[in-house]
Amino acid sequence: MKDKKRRLEAFPFFDYTGIARHLAKMAEEGWLLERISNFGWIYRRITPKKLTFSVCYYPKASAFDPAPTEAQREFHTFCEHTGWVLAATSAQMQIFYNEEADPIPIETDPALEVETIHAAAKKSYLPGYFFLLLVAILDCALFVYRLFVGDWIGLLASGTELYTIFALLLLVILCVTELCGYFRWRKKALNAAARGVLPESHGRTLTQKLLLAAALILFASWLITVVLPGEPILGAGVFLMALCLVGVGFFAAGVTALLKRVRAPRTVNRAVTYLTIFVLSFALVGGTVFLVLRAVQSGALAPERETYEYQGTVFTVYQDALPLTVEDLLDVRYDGYIRQRSGGSTPLLGQFEMWQHPRLDAEHASEMPDLRYTITEVRLPLLYDLCKNSLLREKSELEHYDPTDPSPWRAKEAYRLNWDGYLNTYLLCYKNKLIEIHFSWEPTPAQMAVVAEKLSGEIG
Amino acid sequence: MPRLKFQTLTEQMFYTLLCLKNECCGMDILDKVPAMTNRRVSIGSGTLYTLLDQFLEAGMIRETKVEGRRRSYLLTDAGREALAREYARIRAQVSDYRAVFGEEEPK
Numbered sequence: 001m002k003d004k005k006r007r008l009e010a011f012p013f014f015d016y017t018g019i020a021r022h023l024a025k026m027a028e029e030g031w032l033l034e035r036i037s038n039f040g041w042i043y044r045r046i047t048p049k050k051l052t053f054s055v056c057y058y059p060k061a062s063a064f065d066p067a068p069t070e071a072q073r074e075f076h077t078f079c080e081h082t083g084w085v086l087a088a089t090s091a092q093m094q095i096f097y098n099e100e101a102d103p104i105p106i107e108t109d110p111a112l113e114v115e116t117i118h119a120a121a122k123k124s125y126l127p128g129y130f131f132l133l134l135v136a137i138l139d140c141a142l143f144v145y146r147l148f149v150g151d152w153i154g155l156l157a158s159g160t161e162l163y164t165i166f167a168l169l170l171l172v173i174l175c176v177t178e179l180c181g182y183f184r185w186r187k188k189a190l191n192a193a194a195r196g197v198l199p200e201s202h203g204r205t206l207t208q209k210l211l212l213a214a215a216l217i218l219f220a221s222w223l224i225t226v227v228l229p230g231e232p233i234l235g236a237g238v239f240l241m242a243l244c245l246v247g248v249g250f251f252a253a254g255v256t257a258l259l260k261r262v263r264a265p266r267t268v269n270r271a272v273t274y275l276t277i278f279v280l281s282f283a284l285v286g287g288t289v290f291l292v293l294r295a296v297q298s299g300a301l302a303p304e305r306e307t308y309e310y311q312g313t314v315f316t317v318y319q320d321a322l323p324l325t326v327e328d329l330l331d332v333r334y335d336g337y338i339r340q341r342s343g344g345s346t347p348l349l350g351q352f353e354m355w356q357h358p359r360l361d362a363e364h365a366s367e368m369p370d371l372r373y374t375i376t377e378v379r380l381p382l383l384y385d386l387c388k389n390s391l392l393r394e395k396s397e398l399e400h401y402d403p404t405d406p407s408p409w410r411a412k413e414a415y416r417l418n419w420d421g422y423l424n425t426y427l428l429c430y431k432n433k434l435i436e437i438h439f440s441w442e443p444t445p446a447q448m449a450v451v452a453e454k455l456s457g458e459i460g
Numbered sequence: 461m462p463r464l465k466f467q468t469l470t471e472q473m474f475y476t477l478l479c480l481k482n483e484c485c486g487m488d489i490l491d492k493v494p495a496m497t498n499r500r501v502s503i504g505s506g507t508l509y510t511l512l513d514q515f516l517e518a519g520m521i522r523e524t525k526v527e528g529r530r531r532s533y534l535l536t537d538a539g540r541e542a543l544a545r546e547y548a549r550i551r552a553q554v555s556d557y558r559a560v561f562g563e564e565e566p567k
Contacts, residue, residue: 056506074486074529078505081487108504109472109511116510 005031006040011203013093013125014117014182016055018203023087023095027051032097036090038253051097054084054106056113057120063091064269066260079106092120110193118186126182133175139168153376153387157351158344160238163222167215174211181208237292244284252277310360322354324454326371329439329447336362343374349387350377373437375455387434388413391427401427408445410452430456466518469546472503476511477543480535483524486512515539 031043084096320341343352401415417425520539
């Protein structure tokens, strides 16, 4: 029979009522809190008994203290004098228990208690959440900036990008909920303290629980819908990075614990821990990105593909399935074509780029026809006009699209690129698809009909 | 800020300062207050610790000696002034009560 038990407890910092109630229940079940570590709350087996717990706060304490300071020990001695035994501490939070049936509470002045809790919250709880909120908002702002100045269609068509922004939004909501929860409690507590009472604290609210559940569902659906079917390399990179960051967290906690053990001063411990987190995060994330990029470049993560060398550079011979090929349009007899397809889709948009071109080492490669097209599949009708206008506008100052007859393409609208004369590049607008297609030759009406037949339907 | 805060004293503040007319440590106060008030007033250990800290900061008490984890304190002139002010306030309240109800004891 085990005499120790480790549990991961998720109480908000200021949930003194919830923690005390939970610990009293654990004691009745025969488990007494012994220590709070970065890796969970540790309980030891006792004879089941009724104990009264009190969670109070010592604002001058720090998570980096090698041991309680003399002043903190004096505070503990005060509490012991009134029958309160110290069970465990975690930074500013001090947890005591008392065997007496109706002990004098540790805090008997609600106004002072609210003040003390707020002083403790200002030490790490509030700055931590404000910092996290700031980082999440900055990341969201960066995403919005990229939406406005970059390839927004590509962003909305990337599952990973979209899931990332949803995760960041959830983080923003979570931080706001947590901070609002605290300040709502404080307002209520201040009002109650003026009347001489302290209200019960609240644990995680339903909103917070729902948000955590949503975050887990989001992560699982990202794995299932993006990583496994379409972007395993990217997924592996992101997953590895997430794993690294968790590893950094554990390592930093280990460093803090080690420095505490060797009695390093609070300032040294804090500086070394933060430096460790900073350096390791950069090193591990940078290292992961570097390794993934190297692996992608070397083809280690991709399926085995044929390659060829041309003028000292190695090229991959892609043979992806394309919905429309040069052979569908022209009578070409060459089996050395490279067929490349990339892109992704989300519930909002899909964008796939297809390219068929001859190998560079082919005889008369420059004279052989090639075909390049991008299919933008608009799944949210609201985005159709935005996408169309964006594709029409995104050309350089020297080139622009002019309307052309859509009937040969069987499209709703068709545009042809003009760059000091017409090029064989068209933008075709179908019901829920926008196709930008470039031919290395002038397409005939019959070929236009084939394009419509092959591309206006579902993407193969 | 603490000065403003101690313009009026709560019962717990009042008795803590009262105990410190003579030098004593925190744990003595924890015992003295219930004894002095016939258990009508008790001060929680956390509350007393915070109060002593704030009184020190406000210059209402001073530290006299440190023996291990036992620190002893004594009331200062500022503390005595605060106590006197509170006493005058309570007396004024008593006087107002008497002006309304006379000498009769409350039921």
